[in-house]
Amino acid sequence: MCLKWITKCNIIFLIVGAVVLAVGCALIKVFHDMIISKVKSTLPLVQGTSTYNDWVEPPVPIYFQIWVYDVINPEEVVNKGERPAVVQRGPYTYREKRHKQNITSYDNGTIAYRETRTFIFDRAKSVGPETDNFTTANILMVTIADLLEREYSFIQELAEIILDIGGDSNLFTTLSVRGIMWGYEDPLLKTVNDILKRYNQSTIDDRFGLFYKQNGTDDGLYTIDSGTKSVDHFVEIQRWNGENKLSFWTTPTCNMINGTDGTLFPPFVDKSQTLYIFSSDICRSIYTTFHKEDTLRGIDLLEFRVPPNVFLNVTANPANTGFCTPADNCFPSGLLNVASCRSGAPVIMSQPNFLAADPKVIDSVVGIHPDPEQHSTLIAVEPMTGVVMNAQKKLQVDILIKKINHIRDTRNLKLMFFPILWLNESAVITEKAANDFKSAVQTPLKITQTVQYGLIIIGAFILICTLALIIKNKFSYNDEDDEEVVKCTKKPASVNPSESTKLLS
Numbered sequence: 001m002c003l004k005w006i007t008k009c010n011i012i013f014l015i016v017g018a019v020v021l022a023v024g025c026a027l028i029k030v031f032h033d034m035i036i037s038k039v040k041s042t043l044p045l046v047q048g049t050s051t052y053n054d055w056v057e058p059p060v061p062i063y064f065q066i067w068v069y070d071v072i073n074p075e076e077v078v079n080k081g082e083r084p085a086v087v088q089r090g091p092y093t094y095r096e097k098r099h100k101q102n103i104t105s106y107d108n109g110t111i112a113y114r115e116t117r118t119f120i121f122d123r124a125k126s127v128g129p130e131t132d133n134f135t136t137a138n139i140l141m142v143t144i145a146d147l148l149e150r151e152y153s154f155i156q157e158l159a160e161i162i163l164d165i166g167g168d169s170n171l172f173t174t175l176s177v178r179g180i181m182w183g184y185e186d187p188l189l190k191t192v193n194d195i196l197k198r199y200n201q202s203t204i205d206d207r208f209g210l211f212y213k214q215n216g217t218d219d220g221l222y223t224i225d226s227g228t229k230s231v232d233h234f235v236e237i238q239r240w241n242g243e244n245k246l247s248f249w250t251t252p253t254c255n256m257i258n259g260t261d262g263t264l265f266p267p268f269v270d271k272s273q274t275l276y277i278f279s280s281d282i283c284r285s286i287y288t289t290f291h292k293e294d295t296l297r298g299i300d301l302l303e304f305r306v307p308p309n310v311f312l313n314v315t316a317n318p319a320n321t322g323f324c325t326p327a328d329n330c331f332p333s334g335l336l337n338v339a340s341c342r343s344g345a346p347v348i349m350s351q352p353n354f355l356a357a358d359p360k361v362i363d364s365v366v367g368i369h370p371d372p373e374q375h376s377t378l379i380a381v382e383p384m385t386g387v388v389m390n391a392q393k394k395l396q397v398d399i400l401i402k403k404i405n406h407i408r409d410t411r412n413l414k415l416m417f418f419p420i421l422w423l424n425e426s427a428v429i430t431e432k433a434a435n436d437f438k439s440a441v442q443t444p445l446k447i448t449q450t451v452q453y454g455l456i457i458i459g460a461f462i463l464i465c466t467l468a469l470i471i472k473n474k475f476s477y478n479d480e481d482d483e484e485v486v487k488c489t490k491k492p493a494s495v496n497p498s499e500s501t502k503l504l505s
Helices: 009-044 049-056 074-080 139-151 153-167 177-182 187-198 318-323 359-363 431-488 497-504
Strands: 062-071 086-105 112-122 131-135 174-177 217-225 239-241 274-277 284-296 300-304 333-337 347-352 378-383 387-401 416-428
Touching: 009 431, 049 086, 074 174, 086 333, 086 416, 131 139, 131 416, 139 187, 139 387, 174 177, 187 387, 274 378, 284 378, 284 387, 300 431, 347 416
Parallel strands: 062 131
Antiparallel strands: 062 086, 062 416, 086 112, 112 217, 131 174, 217 239, 274 284, 284 300, 300 378, 333 347, 347 387, 378 387, 387 416
16 A cells, blocks of 8 residues: 655655664763763873872862860869850861872872871961960860879879879860960970889870871871772772771771772762761761752762761660770760770760760750751762762860869769860862863763753654654545545436437437
8 A cells, every 4th residue: 555645755854853863862872981981081090180180289278177165164163063164166267288298109000198288277267366265174184194094003193293293283274276286385294204204104295285296297108099990999098007907996897997088989979879988087987878969169969978877876876886995885876985096095076066966965065056057077079070079077076074083173073075176177169170170071061961862852853743744644645535535436417318319319
């Protein structure tokens, strides 16, 4: 049967539409593979590439901000055992400069380095100068008293005398921001060292500060995956200080070194992933989970946050058993005892304002107000490349204070986790860096997507229009055929016999 309603032009347009549609669909796979190949070839840390240069010296500004807890009722705490009341003062802001050095690449696809961090005070972004004073727990006194009680029991009865001689037997003291951060001289340290020398014991440093010797220094030797063999484990930490595991904790799982340093991740991140980060500040690996989608300077990101499970105690999360140090010495939820990696000092790490901590811990200090939006650690990752566009690492430094024999100022105290300061180490991509990223990554991606989906739309449009025209033609031909059938089936008009006779005559 001849389909006379289909013309040669219709056939040509059907073929063209089908081909264009097929090419558009095929390009989805082709462009996808091209993009993956491009990412895999661009990311590896190879000397001379832009990725390598940005890794050696990050181009985005990094800020290190602190908020100190200023105690407003020290006498009531010491004399009456009242809860300490604090006022948070800050931020005091430092511009952080990072530079990787002693870089060595190996044939097995790893690269080793040390990263120096230098902190420069930024008065314009701070509430006051570094010389601002505040009242806080006397960390030095508490640390030395604890040290004498644990390590030098033979002179613990002399502990308060030693502290008095050193002029530092008070539970609370006044320090400057600069002093608590980078260290200050204290006559107590000299006194303690003089006594230790008499007993042929090893001495301690004569300066003290929470970040003493951490300005202009590095935090160890890192060995990471360079991505030259495969990007599946790109920039993941393989070793720290030559070891592939830690020794601070009491179980193999807790001593594992997992993930990256939090500035980069392997590419092709999705919402279902758990992103691991190793932090030397807390001497352990932590993990983050997907929180929400976000957009920053026109770049679509996936935001991950540290979930509450990370700092839960063993009752709520048995996987954290190994973080009880010594074994079975478990703190309430929200607290991490880092004494084992801080030379035995009774230092506790937590999230700011005791976020996600046991309510009893939060209520033990007046003026603590945890807020997930303000105090959560987060990383916002561009999913295709694994590049972190917004990072906010937030931690709090606390100290364990308890009643210590022979120390007068602790006689009325109960076990207390006292907050000293909290910090936010942050980096957000600049407008220029965002534009450069969009030009290098997003613009080519949008062009390829426009081409492939444009071809699909054009091909589908041609097919639909051609099919519509064919259907219209079919109905038109059917109408014409019906008219012809009607004409052919009409009966001829009858002839009168008499008229016929007249014509013949």
